[in-house]
Amino acid sequence: MSSTKFVLLSLLAREPLSGYDMKQQMKSRVDFFYKINNNQLYPTLSKLEEDGLVELQAYERESYRPARKVYKITDAGIECLKDWVKEPGSWEEFLLKQYSSWLVEPEILISILEEKKLEQEQLLAEFKGKTASFREQNERLTSDHPLFSSAAVLEMGYRFGRCRIEWCDTMISWLKKGEI
Amino acid sequence: MSSTKFVLLSLLAREPLSGYDMKQQMKSRVDFFYKINNNQLYPTLSKLEEDGLVELQAYERESYRPARKVYKITDAGIECLKDWVKEPGSWEEFLLKQYSSWLVEPEILISILEEKKLEQEQLLAEFKGKTASFREQNERLTSDHPLFSSAAVLEMGYRFGRCRIEWCDTMISWLKKGEI
DNA sequence: TGTAACATGTAACGAGTTACATGATTGA
DNA sequence: TCAATCATGTAACTCGTTACATGTTACA
Structure with missing residues (x-):
């Protein structure tokens, strides 16, 4: 029910990204207003993968740091995101949805x-x-x-x-x- | 740290009210944007009373329904609210504070x-x-x-x-x- | 020598939401 | 007779926040 998973899908709809990348984007991007913390980010990503809405595109591992997991949105993910954008909601949620309006x-x-x-x-x-x-x-x-x-x-x-x-x-x- | 207690103080700064009254006001008032639920309302009121920021003004009891507890803000409560209004914060919080700007x-x-x-x-x-x-x-x-x-x-x-x-x-x- | 960047993740807590419980009275 | 109003309060749950943990490399 929360917007978190859709926010992640919104970013992945534009380009494949790792969890770390997403956090960086939310920090720096002036055109996207949302804050997320690790505690929501990584479990939510795992759940999206379980549900088949995103999939692992690359698994870049260097010995000295945790493997960088780059995710890619699936067709099912795009459909799910599109449906969400069309759904009614509060003004705040509506604005969030506008970020993916290019799909509709x-x-x-x-x-x-x-x-x-x-x-x-x-x-x-x-x-x-x-x-x-x-x-x-x-x-x-x-x-x-x-x-x-x-x-x-x-x-x-x-x-x-x-x-x-x-x-x-x-x-x-x-x-x-x-x-x- | 949360705004909830200050929201209650903001309403009580204007007139003595019961918890139920406050909920009604938040429903109907167009000039005050906040939603609260019973689970936050009653415990927070009790805590405010413990802290000496509000006090029981009346205890209207009718046999067939729970006693109506009317609270009144104390001088300490007014001071606490005033201090909060002067504190910096996000825009949303700032707007909430403006509702009590008449105190400052x-x-x-x-x-x-x-x-x-x-x-x-x-x-x-x-x-x-x-x-x-x-x-x-x-x-x-x-x-x-x-x-x-x-x-x-x-x-x-x-x-x-x-x-x-x-x-x-x-x-x-x-x-x-x-x-x- | 210390701290920022990279990159994932967990634990503990606080805030907020939905639903429930009581129970007489009033109006449709 | 059924639902809404009045009025307090609790329980169970989800959501969000802060802080912590790992461990190397690059830079000041």
Whole structure:
């Protein structure tokens, strides 16, 4: 149920890698936001291999250090990853899935994005209502008033929502063009 | 170390509540983003009471249902919460802290916000560099190319960063005015 | 001489999730 | 009659974090 195994599949879908490589990528890559630790990494990799979603491509051993095990994603792995990308989920998970969106047909992606957009628009409407009721009930909120902080957090929620909607629009336009 | 206890203190800083009340608020409030389950709620409340950060204000018992325990934050609790709000942390934690920003002196808040803003600006510069190097290396990215997805995720990171910076600016202007 | 990089892995712990248990009352 | 609401709490489990263990080579 956790995203960890899909994160590993997401990386392996692009190129064969060892566990160590994956950790390095997660450290350095600015375009991929995820942190993993050894305790999750290696057992999860073993489980993926058991399930036939990845396979050992190379086993580079040098005498003085542990063998470097390079894994490769299988066809079943690609299918599994594709299915996951199409599944609904929270915004955070959705963003993670976008990293593997290149595997999915553009038409399907567009419909997913349009649904996400709708979801955010509904949330935005709720925020708007809340903010309005704040302003009505309290004409002036000084910075030591609890509702000042509530308004601040609400403002952030509102801005984030708008930001997400705009991003969805940009993505849809990119996909309709077919390239960037 | 976890935020859970501070979340409970954040709610109690505004008004005395029972554990059940807190859960209800987290469900319904649009201005507060946090989910808690009974297994964390009740033991954490007990621990807060042990530590003298909250105290029992009322113990409303009706024969046919469990006693309703209404808690009240103590002076020590307020101090503890205030200290937490001033501490540095991740953006997510920072947002949580903003819900109790009304407890903190505006000058201190402004300096915290300015630091957060700087942090985001540095991140944004990194994103900008990455995006530029993408564009240079690949003139055209079709939607089935892995780097198309990388660019999509990067674009989101960039937009979020800008959104955060703009929000910081808005907050600073609110605080300098002293009210909204 | 010490520490960072390489490369795998385990152990112990803390945090979080789902599900369950109680039990009268209110409303569909 | 069935489910939901009120209100507390426990049990079992998964997930994630920090720290440790191995052992050579390269570099400051």
